[in-house]
Amino acid sequence: MNCEQYQDVLSDFIDGSLAPEDHNSVAAHLSVCGDCAAARNDVGAIVGFYHEHRGEYDAVPNERALWLRISNMIEMESPDRSRTAIPANAGWWFRLMNRSWQLSFPQLAAAAVAIIIVVSIFTVVGLRGLNFNGSGVRTAGLTLPSTDGAVKERFRQQQQVIAYWNERVELNKARWNPQMRETFDKNMSVIDTAVNDSMRQLTQNPHDEVSEEILNAALNDKVELLREFAAL
């Protein structure tokens, strides 16, 4: 050990808390090292002073004023503290938003469990409504309301598009040869049959998802076919 290391353990040496061999080693060094011996004397004086005056202290001149200063400093450093100044006539929402929420761990855990239970109940109820009550249809990733009115509205919109393209086809039809006219009419009647069958099924069961999808597909096919032949 060097002098610096010996001086680091001087306090323990004076307290008598060193192991016997360490104590002997430090004592042997102090007997031959003047600097360390002087340091031992300084530390010994300080320790002795505190031992003599243990339990004694001077009273603060104005203890209440000191605590007020400390309290003010803490409030100034904490921005959230400003919210606690709630006016007497403040509404319940203002009071709620400015209230200090300090929850213990059990309270926090209970709140989390309550949120999970509520969300689970809403999710289950929502999924049941979606799957078993037939209140929605997923079509190409889009969930559409499956009410009778929605189907009719969509059908009406499609019919308008169909009417537009049908008009254009009729204008060009005179130029087609008889074979093409016959082929077109025959195939259009196949699609019309699919549309009518689906509409009949939906009239009997307005929440029939399969019929609704077939109806959409058949109407789209009809529009595509008309658009293709309108260009001829």
Add this chain to the structure above:
Amino acid sequence: MNLYSPATSKRASFAAFPALFLVLVLATAAFTQQRVSRHYPAGKNVRIELKNLSGTITVETWARDEIRITATMEAPAVHFNPRQTDAGLVVDIVGDNRDRRDVGDVNFKIQVPSRSSVDLETRSGQISVSNIQGDLVRAHVWTSGDITLSGVNAARVFASNTTGNIFFDGEFASGGTYEFKSGQGTITLRLPANCGFRLVATGPAKKISMGDFWNPGMKLLGEGRRITGDVGDGRASVTVTNYQGDIKFLRR
């Protein structure tokens, strides 16, 4: 003894007239039909895009790195201008003859390397594709015409018509997409026993026959108008829709 009487000679002459007339008609028809054949160099993964008005389309594979396209045209003045692109070859009879009236049937026979992709479309007429192993096989008939896809092993297959049968004999690749749709006609899928796919089949009630591919995990929806479920590993996606006709699954 004179065996050649004048009466016999007259009968022979009258009998020869219809035969001669028939020969003349056939010769005229053959003369008015125009047949054009063209060759194009191609890589192994070439793509053919064809839009026809009416007529048959037949696509076959061969062991050459080139495309041969043969068009037999009913009307001799049909514009037929195949265009080479970076991806392959585009034949657009519809676009090339937009202002013309009686284009008539154009029958195509196309020979391509087996790794080719084909995208075929016609307003009416049959489409037949065999032994294609490329990425895409698309066959669309706007109105009437059978579609036959045999020996097809492509990652994406789309076949649709309004009236006419659709026959598919091939394999479903893992992760592939396969869609078959008809308005009226039978859709038949002939598949190997070990194929795996996720199915959504929609058709008239009691007209969907799964054959050996039925398993208890499948679901019947909409009073039997839809069958959904997995066959094997379920890795390919198969959608079959038929408004009025049958849907049949056959095991090869």
